[in-house]
Amino acid sequence: MTRNAAKTAYEQAGVGPSDLDLVELHDCFATAELVHYDNLMLCEQGGAADFFESGAPWRDGSTPVNVSGGLQSKGHPIAATGIANVWEICHHLRGEAGDRQIDNAKVGLAHVIGLGSACGVHILERSAA
Numbered sequence: 001m002t003r004n005a006a007k008t009a010y011e012q013a014g015v016g017p018s019d020l021d022l023v024e025l026h027d028c029f030a031t032a033e034l035v036h037y038d039n040l041m042l043c044e045q046g047g048a049a050d051f052f053e054s055g056a057p058w059r060d061g062s063t064p065v066n067v068s069g070g071l072q073s074k075g076h077p078i079a080a081t082g083i084a085n086v087w088e089i090c091h092h093l094r095g096e097a098g099d100r101q102i103d104n105a106k107v108g109l110a111h112v113i114g115l116g117s118a119c120g121v122h123i124l125e126r127s128a129a
Contacts, residue, residue, distance in 0.1 A: 002039035002113065005121040013123040017041045020063055021105040022092055024085035026113045027070040037065070040111060040121070059102070067100045082112035082120055093126040
């Protein structure tokens with residue numbers, strides 16, 4: 001489900017995983033973040049552990065993931081999860097994320113899943129203003 005949504009989002013936005021400056025993904029459980037590294041194609045299929053160990057998802061890594069602290073740090077606001085992830089990406093793209101700011105962020109991905117078969121992958125890009 002997430003992999004299909006990610007493929008569609010990348011195609012529609014005309015970007016790929018290597019173009020992302022940051023990602024806010026749905027880490028409702030501790031293991032979910034690792035699963036979604038693979039699902040969002042942030043790493044080679046089956047390479048989530050290596051991606052993690054390389055430091056790529058850290059704040060200063062090649063693809064910072066959940067610099068907000070993720071859902072578990074926010075208490076996982078179930079009905080607001082999707083918009084919270086979009087909000088975080090928007091603040092980085094606008095240069096308004098304070099201490100969490102990823103410098104010069106231009107492209108971000110927000111991911112959310114829901115009960116059953118609901119999934120959203122949004123790719124947001126800072127416009128040249």
